[in-house]
Amino acid sequence: MDTGVRASTGGARRIDVLTLVAAALVVFLALFHLVDYPRTWYDEGSHLHVPKTLVLRGVYADFSSDGFRYYGPTIGVGPTVLLPIAAVFKVAGIGLLQARLVMVLYLFAAIVMLWRLAGSLGGRRLAWVATALFVSSRGVGSLEYGRQVLGEVPAFFFLGAGLLLWFKAWEQATWRRLAVVGVLLGLAVVTKTQFFVVLAPTLLFAWLANLLYYRAAPQRVFIVPGVLLGVCFAAWQVFVVVFLGPGAVSENLALYRAATASAATVFSPALMKRSVTELLSVKVYLGWLLPALAYGVFLALPRRRDGQQWGVLFLLVVVNLAWYAVASVSWIRYAFPALAVSSLFVARFFEDLTGGYEVDFRALRRGSDGLQALGLRAALLAVLAVMVALPLAQTAKQIIAPGFNAPFAMAAYLTQRVPETTVIETWEPELAFLTNHRYHFPPQQFLYQAVSHVWLGKTSPGETYRFVEDQAPDFVLVGEFARWVGMYSTATLARDYVTDNRTGAYELYVRRAGATTRQ
Numbered sequence: 001m002d003t004g005v006r007a008s009t010g011g012a013r014r015i016d017v018l019t020l021v022a023a024a025l026v027v028f029l030a031l032f033h034l035v036d037y038p039r040t041w042y043d044e045g046s047h048l049h050v051p052k053t054l055v056l057r058g059v060y061a062d063f064s065s066d067g068f069r070y071y072g073p074t075i076g077v078g079p080t081v082l083l084p085i086a087a088v089f090k091v092a093g094i095g096l097l098q099a100r101l102v103m104v105l106y107l108f109a110a111i112v113m114l115w116r117l118a119g120s121l122g123g124r125r126l127a128w129v130a131t132a133l134f135v136s137s138r139g140v141g142s143l144e145y146g147r148q149v150l151g152e153v154p155a156f157f158f159l160g161a162g163l164l165l166w167f168k169a170w171e172q173a174t175w176r177r178l179a180v181v182g183v184l185l186g187l188a189v190v191t192k193t194q195f196f197v198v199l200a201p202t203l204l205f206a207w208l209a210n211l212l213y214y215r216a217a218p219q220r221v222f223i224v225p226g227v228l229l230g231v232c233f234a235a236w237q238v239f240v241v242v243f244l245g246p247g248a249v250s251e252n253l254a255l256y257r258a259a260t261a262s263a264a265t266v267f268s269p270a271l272m273k274r275s276v277t278e279l280l281s282v283k284v285y286l287g288w289l290l291p292a293l294a295y296g297v298f299l300a301l302p303r304r305r306d307g308q309q310w311g312v313l314f315l316l317v318v319v320n321l322a323w324y325a326v327a328s329v330s331w332i333r334y335a336f337p338a339l340a341v342s343s344l345f346v347a348r349f350f351e352d353l354t355g356g357y358e359v360d361f362r363a364l365r366r367g368s369d370g371l372q373a374l375g376l377r378a379a380l381l382a383v384l385a386v387m388v389a390l391p392l393a394q395t396a397k398q399i400i401a402p403g404f405n406a407p408f409a410m411a412a413y414l415t416q417r418v419p420e421t422t423v424i425e426t427w428e429p430e431l432a433f434l435t436n437h438r439y440h441f442p443p444q445q446f447l448y449q450a451v452s453h454v455w456l457g458k459t460s461p462g463e464t465y466r467f468v469e470d471q472a473p474d475f476v477l478v479g480e481f482a483r484w485v486g487m488y489s490t491a492t493l494a495r496d497y498v499t500d501n502r503t504g505a506y507e508l509y510v511r512r513a514g515a516t517t518r519q
Contacts, residue, residue, distance in 0.1 A: 045430025113160030186232025406504025
């Protein structure tokens with residue numbers, strides 16, 4: 001065997017070992033202390049009500065002591081997430097671990113899709129770096145979101161699969177391939193409705209760019225996926241309104257509109273400033289997002305297939321970030337698709353600046369000029385290493401030492417001390433998943449009021465929600481979410497209730513003997 005063959009074989013073995021080590025690290029970070037980090041909370045708890053209700057009661061809905069609630073968490077995350085979790089519950093029992101294991105599978109699938117998409121755009125090295133950035137970045141939050149029952153990571157899996165197949169289909173743009181692409185993108189928007197706000201304009205602008213600038217792909221490459229994406233989204237909305245609720249279409253539509261009221265078109269200057277500050281912060285690729293996207297303009301300029309594909313990705317990022325910065329309530333989760341795809345731009349930016357992520361010591365032969373070039377490359381690679389290693393270490397620390405699990409501790413207390421037949425008033429839905437007590441929740445329309453109160457300074461929902469005052473429940477459970485939005489009157493709780501238990505951020509109040517109901 002000659003020297004070249006031995007070197008090639010040795011290099012391949014090193015890559016295989018590196019791949020195994022990286023895969024083992026990802027598996028560890030995805031699974032270790034799975035129920036303890038992140039601690040379950042409002043959003044995840046509400047999503048989990050649907051598969052639990054489906055398994056226990058046979059209805060695809062949320063459940064309160066008032067009865068079934070058909071709109072809310074059923075439209076917050078799609079059936080692509082909730083039905084697999086329900087299937088696991090049916091086989092392995094109901095529990096947070098079982099649900100999160102389903103989400104981890106989606107996380108692995110999303111990572112693989114990002115890896116393959118990056119590889120198709122720029123080869124193995126780009127795939128390595130882009131995937132490392134996607135997994136590690138605190139701004140993207142893939143490990144944090146991927147360990148919870150949320151819609152972002154599963155939707156990104158379908159988005160990544162759709163983009164990968166779509167870009168490959170440009171070589172042979174058959175109707176069948178394009179139809180599959182449209183369905184995959186449709187599943188992304190069904191999984192997480194916010195993705196529709198991003199993908200629909202992206203496909204429209206990409207079609208226009210091809211029509212007016214690139215002129216490199218048949219029109220069906222954009223029209224077929226766009227039409228099928230719209231069909232999938234519309235079909236799910238029609239099903240939700242016509243078949244999911246128990247009332248007439250007009251009644252269901254009224255409930256649906258109340259449940260889907262959101263702060264997605266806010267246009268607040270203060271929130272715009274906050275959004276931009278978040279995007280430029282060190283937690284988003286150490287502040288390198290803007291330079292990488294500026295470089296993305298040049299990647300998208302060539303009227304070649306690779307330039308057009310980078311252009312599509314660039315449009316997706318710009319559309320998402322524009323909506324996030326200008327019209328949303330500046331919660332960085334709303335920028336998840338853009339920040340996830342931006343890992344490709346950051347990786348490509350550093351690849352081109354460093355000549356393929358290499359420090360070429362032959363530059364020293366050119367004297368001081370070569371030394372400066374060598375130093376610049378080394379510095380940039382050091383920045384890239386810190387960009388991956390520092391946030392990954394921070395996340396690993398939280399996973400390894402997650403701290404006190406207050407939701408599980410409070411759930412244990414309720415199970416031991418409070419009869420399951422007693423109604424507990426709360427706006428902490430995670431406890432309703434972790435225990436089998438009877439809970440009463442505020443109506444879904446108060447969620448929009450709560451968001452408007454926190455982000456826009458409008459009236460607190462506690463000023464109009466009077467269930468505690470009028471119905472006098474025996475127990476009221478107040479946690480982080482209800483306290484954050486001012487859901488329950490502190491004066492009422494102090495007057496009519498006493499504290500039964502404090503666990504972490506949770507406070508369980510029991511009604512005073514002799515307290516009278518105030519109508």
